[in-house]
Amino acid sequence: MLVVTLLVTVAIGPADLSVGEVARSIAGHLGLDVAPVPRLHDAIVWELRLPRVLTAACVGAGLALAGAVMQSLTRNPLADPYLLGLSSGASLGAVAVLVLGVSLLLPVAAFAGALLALVVTLTLARVGGTLTPGRAVLAGVAVAQLCAAGTSLVIFWTATGDSYREILTWLLGSLAGATWQSVAIAGSAVVVVGSVVLAQGVRLDAFAFGDTAAASLGIDVERTRWTLLVLVALLTGAMVAVSGSIGFVGLVLPHAVGALSGPLHRRLLPSVAIAGAVFLVWADTIARTLFDPRELPVGVVTALVGVPVFVVLLRRRAGTWGA
Template sequence: MTALAAVPRSGARLPYPLVLILLTALLLVAATAGIAAGSVPLATGEVWGILVHRAMPALVEPTWPPVRETIVMDVRAPRVLLCGVAGAALSVCGMALQALVRNPLADPMLLGVSSGASVGAVLVLVLNLTVFGAFSLPLAAFAGALGALTLVYFLARSGGRMTTVRLVLAGVATAEVLSAIAGYLIITSGDPRKTESAMRWMLGGFGGTSWDLVPIPAAAVLLGTVTLLGVSRPLNLLLAGEEAAASMGLNVHRFRACLFVLVALMIGAVVAVSGSIGFVGLMLPHIVRLLVGAGHQRALPAAALLGAAFLIAADLAARTVIAPEEIPVGILTALVGGPFFLWLMRRKAAW
């Protein structure tokens, strides 16, 4: 039994449907707060009144100034929705990566996936590469994420084995090199506007989000999450080890290669619009396993809900803690995730 499967049992767990209800409620509370808070504070009732009126005008009579509806629908709602999509993607991808490499420390940022996607995005921004039109940025981020993940996997695997130390070292080294490449591209761009845009991808953030940025990552994350749910049984088999999974009829190498592409697609689509946001995919899968267990059919939906709520709350803190200035959300997730990573290392020193 691996460290992932051997999650400590802290007494009787709550019924699974109740956990999903509570996580959904948490997500709704976080989303409502994310829309209500800002330079122009809005009441909760007003927020929901505007949302319901926009969806079904006959149900609610507008009693608010038009400018407030503009603030909700055109400024804050797309930002909150994109935060939720990104949080769900990072959490779900973190859980999938931890199963694929059978390592509880796997995370899109620690494995260099986010840095690879950032390099792809920065290349498009700095060099103004628009070969594929509006899809140039997501495709470049996807290619960078896939390349980084593949490189780390082969660097960490030696003699058919992969240890925690080797994986973390390969991931950190690859991430540092890719971050240096992205930084070099930004510094040498010679265009202040391109430099400013590229820095957004390096620090992570959702400033300036509009509805145009939402469809591609939302579609990629929805498709990816549904696909991961469909292969939850093979993911569970990997927790028992490659040999055990192969004895049950799973083509481990082909399955892992396909899932790497899927994870890279999801991370690339998210990083293309949010930048590099670390530690979400490391922390939340462990919390979810404590709530619902290690089985992916139950854990993946819970991870998506908790990840969405967490990143919405983190973004809310990022834009209100030192308002009117805004902290890059990637800084806040690192401040929370760094200590969690160190605690996890000490708690499971045997890994």
């Protein structure tokens, strides 16, 4: 489904492209002996649409995977990748460089902001006690509010002219500026960090029964939680750095996929990563084509789709979540 989605969505757009042309263009750039594609169509595929579609797939996979891990670590069905203030920290860093006119540094600034928010959140959560899911969530809320206030202050004090529109588009989530560099950043994070996270499936299963049960199974609870939180921060920071803040992917998809795959993380984690990739690629395709030539921020589309789906899931699983 993911492969078909990639080929079909690259072909969708104002230019009259076929799936066959898309496949031949990609094959040609990979060095395979295929019939040539017209130069203009080849440029549209390779330089414009394919980087954007691949970035969307990587971001969707990363956010969905991070959301599933956060929900397991915190034992909170409403947890998402941004729970620890990562998105707000990344937004503060990104807005700071946008208003300064150095957008080339945006991925670096967003990533640094997300990591700084994580460090502050975990430091606050450990003040006066051990790191627990409840304390981490409360600290994350506080840091998120602080970073949001800082972002608003920066915008109010310095943003002028077209920078308002650029900042708003980034804050709502957008893949319009995706390049092969974006693919490299998001793809590397998904492959490297995602592989390590996937290997932690058994430990995440143990966390479902609480810290005491996990410790009785021989798991170093404190070390494992810190390690996984840092990995989620790295993964989320890389995703936010190239796409802005895209909501509901990491919140809804773990529940939707978990209803089909079951709770075991060795099945849930790879399934939710693929589902996240497919979902965000189609959401971004809708965002860039529905009101062509205008383009919606993809975060608007994910919210419009995610909220009704989450309401349905909430009604079906009210008894389980209420417990």
